[in-house]
Amino acid sequence: MSFSGKNIRNGIYAAVAVCWIAAPVFLSNYQTDVLNNIAIYALLGLSLNIILGYGGMFHMGHAAFFAIGAYTTAIINTSYGIPVLWLLPLSGITAGVFALVVARPIIHLRGDYLLIVTIGMVEIVRIALVNNIFGITGGPNGIFGIASPQVFGHPINGIVSPGHYFYLLTAFLAFTIAVFYLLEHSRYGRALKYLCSDSIAAEGSGIDTSGYKLSAFVIGAFWAGMVGNLYAGKITFISPESFSFWESVVMFMIVILGGAGSIPGVLLGAILIIGLPEFFQELQQYRLLIFGIALVAMMIFRPQGILPPKPHTYPVDKLDEKEVTL
Amino acid sequence: MSLLRVENVVKYFGGLVAVDNVTFDVPDGGIFGLIGPNGAGKTTVFNLITGNYKLDKGRIVFRDMDITGMLTHRVVALGIARTFQNIRLFSNMSVLENVLAGYHCRMTSGAVAAMLRLPNQRAEERRAVGRAMAELHFTGLGSQAENLAKNLSYGNQRLLEISRALASDPGLIILDEPAGGMNEHETTALVDLILRIRNRGITVMLIEHDMSLVMRACEHIVVLEHGKKIAEGTPEVIKSDPKVIEAYLGSEDDDI
Numbered sequence: 001m002s003f004s005g006k007n008i009r010n011g012i013y014a015a016v017a018v019c020w021i022a023a024p025v026f027l028s029n030y031q032t033d034v035l036n037n038i039a040i041y042a043l044l045g046l047s048l049n050i051i052l053g054y055g056g057m058f059h060m061g062h063a064a065f066f067a068i069g070a071y072t073t074a075i076i077n078t079s080y081g082i083p084v085l086w087l088l089p090l091s092g093i094t095a096g097v098f099a100l101v102v103a104r105p106i107i108h109l110r111g112d113y114l115l116i117v118t119i120g121m122v123e124i125v126r127i128a129l130v131n132n133i134f135g136i137t138g139g140p141n142g143i144f145g146i147a148s149p150q151v152f153g154h155p156i157n158g159i160v161s162p163g164h165y166f167y168l169l170t171a172f173l174a175f176t177i178a179v180f181y182l183l184e185h186s187r188y189g190r191a192l193k194y195l196c197s198d199s200i201a202a203e204g205s206g207i208d209t210s211g212y213k214l215s216a217f218v219i220g221a222f223w224a225g226m227v228g229n230l231y232a233g234k235i236t237f238i239s240p241e242s243f244s245f246w247e248s249v250v251m252f253m254i255v256i257l258g259g260a261g262s263i264p265g266v267l268l269g270a271i272l273i274i275g276l277p278e279f280f281q282e283l284q285q286y287r288l289l290i291f292g293i294a295l296v297a298m299m300i301f302r303p304q305g306i307l308p309p310k311p312h313t314y315p316v317d318k319l320d321e322k323e324v325t326l
Numbered sequence: 327m328s329l330l331r332v333e334n335v336v337k338y339f340g341g342l343v344a345v346d347n348v349t350f351d352v353p354d355g356g357i358f359g360l361i362g363p364n365g366a367g368k369t370t371v372f373n374l375i376t377g378n379y380k381l382d383k384g385r386i387v388f389r390d391m392d393i394t395g396m397l398t399h400r401v402v403a404l405g406i407a408r409t410f411q412n413i414r415l416f417s418n419m420s421v422l423e424n425v426l427a428g429y430h431c432r433m434t435s436g437a438v439a440a441m442l443r444l445p446n447q448r449a450e451e452r453r454a455v456g457r458a459m460a461e462l463h464f465t466g467l468g469s470q471a472e473n474l475a476k477n478l479s480y481g482n483q484r485l486l487e488i489s490r491a492l493a494s495d496p497g498l499i500i501l502d503e504p505a506g507g508m509n510e511h512e513t514t515a516l517v518d519l520i521l522r523i524r525n526r527g528i529t530v531m532l533i534e535h536d537m538s539l540v541m542r543a544c545e546h547i548v549v550l551e552h553g554k555k556i557a558e559g560t561p562e563v564i565k566s567d568p569k570v571i572e573a574y575l576g577s578e579d580d581d582i
Contacts, residue, residue, distance in 0.1 A: 182441055182443050183440050186447065187430060187451070188437040188440050190423060193423075194427050194430075197416040197417065198415075198416060198417075201416065203399050204376065204402065205402065205407075205430065205491075206430055206494050207399055207427065219437060311472075313472065314471075316422065316459060316471055319455065319459065323452070323453070326526070
């Protein structure tokens, strides 16, 4: 069975990966920058997918975690001159700690209730940034002059040479995909899927549902915080506008449209939602209209998303008889 | 020695007393039945034991440990597993993954170990799959491992719930109407399965409407009516208890 569905699928993934990596060679700087945006949103989508896709929690405030990561990097880099990439883990940690504190009291909320509270959360964060909270966020103007990341002493400027930044983002994206794939097919990933499917049955099977919900928020926020770091390093200037409620909606749509709980689905969702509008620039004013119609149609005809998750197969045949014991 | 002790347990739903000062002991190693007419409070008692409901008064002791008010997943980790009356499977996941849910509390690898694919984590995954397959063979679902849970027949879905509960290595397994919706043939197979579970050293607690099943399988029975315990004893004692007969068939006076 050399042409099984799985092999064909893997072939397609490999072809897409090769095209993606080779793309900047053939594209203009502007077009490469679009790819960079796709990569950023793909990363954000993947991090939201932990919470929304596997865990099934309607979280529409993901931009808040993204913002906290970006501002952590911006503030510390501009004040103390610590290189941007060194701040990558710290940006993740601040966002993760924020998620731990904020998500804890709301974790038991279900469905639309959680949705509304998380919308409130992202708005509060944005307004706090606008109001120059603690006098360190620069208010509505934001923070200028963030350094570009350096790799082995070479600065990688996201504005002047998006082609170089592309490979930085792609490397992080590849790492993220690998790590999240392993997470999805582990005890941890399964626990999130159980509680998404039926939280009472999950709890009754011995799964600490509130603990897992909270940790999903923390991991998703940690990753979004790291993406915030790469984003701040890319555009070197951040302001509260970049982290509005609308950004959260875009991330939410990427996951739902592409396929909640599916890594290929989220990647496709990012390509479609961030990339496609670039092709329809002539249509300008009709863009959102078409977008809206497409979303409504999707929700009616394919609510599970374009590429829903495939069932995982376990190596049952490879087990020895003596491993199958009570 | 009793494995589980339910002591003076009271549960209100609003003004209604769902469970009214119920006390009983589940002996270690047998098959224990909890029966009673509809609305007698049987499932409520189960939900109190497993921590799904908070009790208003009384206490519950398992293996000399007070588990009153403990969170459900902690109760499972201590060794009380359950099935649900209205089947609750993870319907879009495979049969094998459903059983792995039960073994979850016997595993330790977390998110970081998974992301780094540590050798311990991989060995543990392999062990878990082996154990889950063994549980599926035990209940006779071995050939269905790769199927989605929702595609199983009704009877097999009940068996899958039992497999999932067994995978958590329980000392006590609570089966809530396991024969519901089963035909006579399947019920006979179920009795055989329950006996085999007991022979593994697991105490079985059974809620059941099907009196023939209860009388065939159980060694000790408690009867509830309107939230109160009205009788307790061996099947022979219960069968001839006038209060039980009245509860199930109505007293002669009611017919007039």
